[in-house]
Amino acid sequence: MTTLADRTIAALRTTHDELAAFVRGLDAADLTRPSGCSEWSVAQVLSHLGSGAEIALATLRAAQDGEEAPGQDFNHPVWDRWNAKEPEEQAEDFLAADADIVSAFESLDAGARERLQIKLGFLPMPGSVALVAGMRLNEAALHAWDVMVAFDPKATVGRDAAGVLTDLYAGPLDFLIGFIGRPDGLDPRLATTLRVETTDPENLQGLTLGETVGFSDAPEPADVTLALPSEAWARLLSGRLAPEHTPPSATVTGDGVTLDDLRRVFPGF
Known part of the structure; x- marks a missing residue:
């Protein structure tokens, strides 16, 4: 049976592959274009996704190891390091960091996808894999649009991601609304x-x-x-x-x- 966690992780893979293929075709000038985020360039959006992927991976690994989730003392140096990168480095490092978090979710077996509880510092209770992967999909899919729309005003969120997000918003991510x-x-x-x-x-x-x-x-x-x-x-x-x-x-x-x-x-x- 395909679960919501399964669908979310599959949509994360599709979102990554589509955005990665697009980013590999960008040059230095493209990376400095204004993105769909009014205050960020394309490279800065990718940097935000990359730092978020690094933090998400550390959070997932901590849950698997039965340890406390990394806190602000871990997050702030990650953000500072990514913010200090040059645009081309931000894009290149995003490709690796995003691939790592997607692969980490994909590596979870059926039991882990159903039972693993992941602590997040901003929520009072641990979240399921569907919730945590869903939060990553929400961020990845929407910021992928922020990148794409810099080059095409008719850009859309990927179909796979959009369908899963519709279910997530009314399900484990309903608190976001x-x-x-x-x-x-x-x-x-x-x-x-x-x-x-x-x-x-x-x-x-x-x-x-x-x-x-x-x-x-x-x-x-x-x-x-x-x-x-x-x-x-x-x-x-x-x-x-x-x-x-x-x-x-x-x-x-x-x-x-x-x-x-x-x-x-x-x-x-």
């Missing part, structure tokens, strides 16, 4: 539960907007329906669905809530 959602971005009079219909791949969810933001069962009937590709859904939730990057198939039907309202609720991070 409460963290990144800004309910004060919506007029309280527009509070509602949206019916969210995603395609490629298809999925159906409910998104409650009110004093808090969170997932629910899809309402039937619904006052407001949001329909969009799964990859655009991932980008909307992460503040990456500006009008110029919104596919024509993304629509909101019903009274009240608009795409611009949703962009204010999910401004990005």
Whole structure:
């Protein structure tokens, strides 16, 4: 049986392979282009992914060895070292570090994927492999888009990653929505539960907007329906669905809530 952890790790591999192939074709000038992250160049995005991969690998190894997760005294020197690299070195070292964390997740057998608990300093309880690999996929897939969009304004999140992320957001990563959602971005009079219909791949969810933001069962009937590709859904939730990057198939039907309202609720991070 294919589990959510299995699907997440497979999507991590696809995301890595696609981004790595793209990065290998970039030259020095390409690496200094502004990325989809407003304050980072392409190389800086890759540096962030590389340092994150190094920290994630140390965290995974600690869990496997039954040790405490590395803390800020480990993380800060890693960030400082990556930030000090030249752009071409950041890109080259990203390729190796990202390959290492993907391979480490792939090496987990079925038992470990089901039972291993991984301590994270910012969560009160250890996380499952699906949760921790899912957090890495969320970061990798969205930052891969940040790199790609620097060269193509119609860039999309990879289909495999988008499909898995849709399930993760309403599953082990549901806490992220409460963290990144800004309910004060919506007029309280527009509070509602949206019916969210995603395609490629298809999925159906409910998104409650009110004093808090969170997932629910899809309402039937619904006052407001949001329909969009799964990859655009991932980008909307992460503040990456500006009008110029919104596919024509993304629509909101019903009274009240608009795409611009949703962009204010999910401004990005």
